[in-house]
Amino acid sequence: MDFRQLRYFITIVQEMSYSKAAKLLHISQPSLSNAIMKLEKEVDLQLLERNTRGIELTEAGAIFYSRSQDLLRRFNNMQVEFEEMKQVGSGTISIGSIESFKFWFPKIIRTFKNDHPAIHLKIREILGEEHVIEALNQYQVHFTITNQPINHAEIISIPLYKEQFMLLVHKDDDLNEKDSITLHDLEGKEMIISTAGFQTRDDIMEAFKNEKVYPSIFYEIERLETACSLVDEGLGVTILPESYIKSVVTRNTAILEINSMFLHRTVYMAYLADRYLPASVSNLVNEIESFFKNKE
Structure with missing residues (x-):
């Protein structure tokens, strides 16, 4: 079993069609069918049920789909972390924000940019707890500023002010x-x-x-x-x-x-507990915390 097979399986489930999945994956439909048959043989379980209505997940298939998504997400996130490790002193910091963020963040970033002139910033507005958690889990942002009280085992949420x-x-x-x-x-x-x-x-x-x-x-x-x-x-x-x-x-x-x-x-800063944060991101996180502690 490899990540290629997991991608094939996930795409079929998402499309609920072998032909549509094959087009998206740029492989032939027979090759895709053979790959799934091989996967089912390796796990010794039927994952997909083919019937007149199309394709349906078996009980084992539903569990395998959920675990496969998590494995693939973690693998993709690991690749992102390794790439960030190579970008010493450069790279992009991605930040989630709320509307009022714009009234205090420029005061912090002015000093930060003096010490990190080659760092690019990518800021996107993320509202709602569900979207905040998804953005963090999918590595769309390194951290986010939110007025949502995030209660999640894998997310650290620090009250700022x-x-x-x-x-x-x-x-x-x-x-x-x-x-x-x-x-x-x-x-x-x-x-x-x-x-x-x-x-x-x-x-x-x-x-x-x-x-x-x-x-x-x-x-x-x-x-x-x-x-x-x-x-x-x-x-x-x-x-x-x-x-x-x-x-x-x-x-x-x-x-x-x-x-x-x-x-x-209360406004919080939230980030994943087990995510590797490059030195530049950690420095910015520390500067944001210090900014509000000094105002107390």
């Missing part, structure tokens, strides 16, 4: 005239909030729930900048993280504090 949520309103909104704001003051207001599946939404809705307030949600958005644009046009109010909101206020909007013990979040 805590911050409050604040209210963004149009300057002409009557809330802008109040000396003090609570979540109860938002009842009846047209709320702009992240769509389901975003941690920011979960944090805010949990605060409303704890204070027994029922918000009137009129707009559900994916990007925080969309919420800001709607508020700028006087179309509602929104609650945003402090690190983000202070950089997006315009002459048409106002930032207000909300008196609530529940409106806060």
